Amino acid sequence: MSTPSHSSTSTGTNRGYWFAFLSALILSTTGILIRYLTKTYALPALILAFWRDIFVILPLGIILLIVKPALLRLPQRFLPLLVIYGLVLALFNSTWTLSVAINGAAVGTVLCYSSAAFTALLGWWFLKEKLGWGKLAAVLLSLLGCLLVSGALYASSWQANLLGIVTGIGTGLCYAVYSLMGRSLSQKGLNLWTMQFYTFGFAAVFLLLFNLFSHGALPGTAANMSQMIWASLDWKGWLVLFLLAAGPTLLGFGTYNLSLSYLPSSVANLIVTLEPVFTTIMAYFLFGETLTALQLGGAALIVGGVVLIRVTEGMHDRRVRA
Secondary structure, eight states, X not given: OOOHHHHHHHHHHHHHXXXXXXXXXXXXXXXXXXXXXXXXXXXXXXXXHHXXXXXXXXXXXXXXXXXXXXXXXXXXXXXXHHHXXXXXXXXHHHHHXXXXXXXXXXXXXXXXXXXXXXXXXXXXXXXXXXOOHHHHHHHHXXXXXXXXXXXXXXXXXXXXXXXXXXXXXXXXXXXXXXXXXHXXXXXXXXXXXXXXHHHHHHHHHHHHHHHHHHTTOXXXXXXXXXXXXXXXXXXXXHHHHHHXXXXXXXXXXXXXXXXXXXXXXXXXHHHHTTHHHHHHHHHHHHHOOOOOHHHHHHHHHHHHHHHHHHHHHHHHHHHHHO
16 A cells, blocks of 8 residues: 555656646647637738737736736846847747748647757857767757758758748747757746746837838738737737737746646656647647658657657756766
């Protein structure tokens, strides 16, 4: 018969698995909701990205003000870093939303997961992090998968879908930089929710500037101020846009953090890797999106590379603790 402590530990672990699984499921709706808005309302990608960030900071700011106002106070030493971090997030949101609009929810989400390979490479290059054989193999797998999924191996794809390839691969690269900067700021002692609030706030400012000063010259930007403000949405479109911000961004992030209360980060990260699988399944049933055999093989390589990187990191963490 199990002892009470063993039963309690088992219950906590099971709860952690459910939170991680729920996080992956919620996060997987990001590409689906973006695809719905761009397909149904022809909403320009960078207008969508701007309003998404606005709908993140409004409820988050209210929640922090009620629950813990101290988290809204930002130490001045972090301000320059958060402005840069906000610019990186604005670039990531731009490439990510454009990629989903052009490539579809399934391909866009899978390509975003190439960020794990770019993160390992950039961490080795700039932060002198160790890049062992396991990580190196994972990087090569992910990058090869990225080429297969995007079609970048073929000259005809570059001619037919140049912007789709650039934004797809750019999404992974931008998210890698975003992840490394987030890790650095966390290590400096900045609270995660404070970081989220100000980063999304500065990202919204940059996205506003992208839209206002490009006059539609940049892909996915507003042609005029009226399009920027009203976004050509009915009430259902605005509701979906709000759900995109409140769901994947806040609820997905929150449930992932809850899973870390019960599970090692390496285990939680592995479960969250189910996100592109869920997105691909939903995109098939909702939009009729399908991947070619080569793209499916590439997706398997990318997800396999992510899993290998996270297993390698988990083994390293256990050796360090030992």
